[in-house]
Amino acid sequence: MAKLLELDHDYFVDQLGEKADAHVRFTYYPECPRPELVYGLKPHSDGTILSVLMVNDRVGGLQVLKDSVWFDVPIVPHTLLINIGDQTEIISNGIFSSPVHRVLTNLDRERLSVALFYSVDPEREIKPADQLVDENRPALYRKVKIKDYLVGFYGRFSEGAMVIDTVKI
Numbered sequence: 001m002a003k004l005l006e007l008d009h010d011y012f013v014d015q016l017g018e019k020a021d022a023h024v025r026f027t028y029y030p031e032c033p034r035p036e037l038v039y040g041l042k043p044h045s046d047g048t049i050l051s052v053l054m055v056n057d058r059v060g061g062l063q064v065l066k067d068s069v070w071f072d073v074p075i076v077p078h079t080l081l082i083n084i085g086d087q088t089e090i091i092s093n094g095i096f097s098s099p100v101h102r103v104l105t106n107l108d109r110e111r112l113s114v115a116l117f118y119s120v121d122p123e124r125e126i127k128p129a130d131q132l133v134d135e136n137r138p139a140l141y142r143k144v145k146i147k148d149y150l151v152g153f154y155g156r157f158s159e160g161a162m163v164i165d166t167v168k169i
């Protein structure tokens with residue numbers, strides 16, 4: 001990613017800091033008698049630098065939003081899905097975007113996923129990289145402490161709002 005943005009090759013690694021956070025979420029989605037009424041996971045973007053997702057290789061349900069249309073994420077067995085998160089969107093000044101995604105429920109099949117979330121040290125602040133800001137492309141996001149961002153994250157998520165909107169200039 002740093003190479004594509006013409007940043008120092010370890011730019012993102014440096015941003016992570018000494019106490020970068022990694023955690024894992026196992027999600028079990030049971031069968032749902034009314035899938036048209038219930039989300040497995042409602043629309044959100046991940047608050048991370050990157051998320052690595054291992055999805056069920058038989059039951060779909062993950063969808064990604066592009067140009068106001070929901071697309072099914074195809075199932076590719078034995079494949080890990082790498083998802084860019086909000087922290088990367090902020091640091092890249094919007095050049096990489098953190099996709100909005102959701103999970104649908106399934107009438108008669110249960111589903112499992114395992115997600116690994118990688119984040120900057122919660123005590124650090126992030127902002128768009130100086131090299132990606134100039135008069136033609138001003139900073140699109142304000143500086144934010146990761147801890148504050150993630151605290152807001154779960155509150156905003158439960159309200160169905162997009163947390164990244166809170167740091168947009």
Ligand SMILES: O=C(O)CCC(=O)C(=O)O
Nearest residue numbers: 025027055062103113115
């Ligand atoms: O279960 C999935 O396929 C996606 C999980 C997800 O988006 C998340 O945990 O943030």
Ligand SMILES: [Fe+2]
Nearest residue numbers: 044045046101
């Ligand atoms: Fe997610």
